[in-house]
Amino acid sequence: MRIDCVVNGEPRRADDVWAGESLLHVLRERLGLPGAKNACEQGECGSCTVYLDGKPVCACLVPAGQARGREVVTVEGLGDGDLHPVQRAFIAAGAVQCGFCTPGLIVAVHDLLARTPSPAEEEIREALAGNLCRCTGYEKILTAVRLAAGREHES
């Protein structure tokens, strides 16, 4: 089937999409956007987090057909030609090791800070509970969130 949707602000089309295919597969394998990662394919790790109509979702659990006519934003679409401040905060805080979890976390943190510019610790933890990282031990990631929220002095 054919999928037309808006990805990172541009109209995109994918043809011959299998009905059971995930949005993640379409983004990575058909639209050349490998930012969102495929790690568990069962919603457990958050590496595939993208915005669908403004809400962060696991792209691995969205049937591609549901994205028809919808708006998708991936990690590639966050910065305005340059890295987004959340991305810069991850680099500055050393919150990236192998980097596999990073794109999903960046989208989740981007959403958190858009809704709650100065999140409390518990709010950060609740918002990121669906994003697993097997390298960093999370402390540097929390530091990056505080940094991006303008609270670097607290970390």
Place this chain on the structure above:
Amino acid sequence: MVLPRSEMEFLQPESWAEALAVRAAYPEALPVAGGTDVMVELNFARRRPPALLDLGRVAGLADWGTEDGLLRLGAGVPYRRIVTELAGRAPGLAMAARTIGSAQIRNRGTVGGNLGSASPAGDALPPLLAAGALVELASVRGVRRVPVAGFCTGPKRSMLAPDELIAAVLLPPDAGPEQFAKVGTRNAMVIAVCSFALALRPVSRTVGTGIGSAAPTPVRAAAAEELLVAELPWADRAALPEPLVRRFGELVAAAASPIDDVRGTAAYRRHALGVLAGRAVRRAWAEHRRGGVRG
């Protein structure tokens, strides 16, 4: 068993009438709402339906409102909106919704999907049981409303007919203090080892309960409900007698029929249910004493 990709259609009705017509004409098509259960099965090639019936664009399915004096929650309302919009009207369900998966899962997962999957561990089900909710099932033949208590007929089995869709759940409007608690290894992303929901209705002096993950289906603890109805100090809102809390916990534990599995033993589940039940009634009663009757 890993199944290869297969011919599969993607059916995308935009109205409820159209969705019911497609469902009737094509009962083998698998409905998909948030996809958080369905897509796991497809990604791991455990299931190859001949078609997916996407409910995501059906107008009205993700709305809620009042109808016949009841709170009507469309089957397609995602958990996130239950947490943010219905914490006052359906507090137990909202508490349960907040424990489901992660933010990403709550942005997509629905109560209709939780009922459709009919897992004994479905976290939306105990609070619906406790609240005495009805499930509205619809088909081209008509509409029926069934108590959520009878909806699940076994693990992953329900009374949904092959031509029916879940339209909504209906909750009584007279919410009183409600509680939900679940036991798991983390606060997020866990299938409940066991869970418990309680609804106190001070106006009618009734009590509802729901137990999850400790029987083939979510179950009520009828004897425990009767105990509270008879012995809560409704009239003077006095402090809860500790022996009553203890007895309540015992009756809740006795109402479960848990099994040993990878997540926990039957004995642990019974014990934990007693603890959760005691906690729930303490919290709900404290709220009743503090706040009086909520409308």
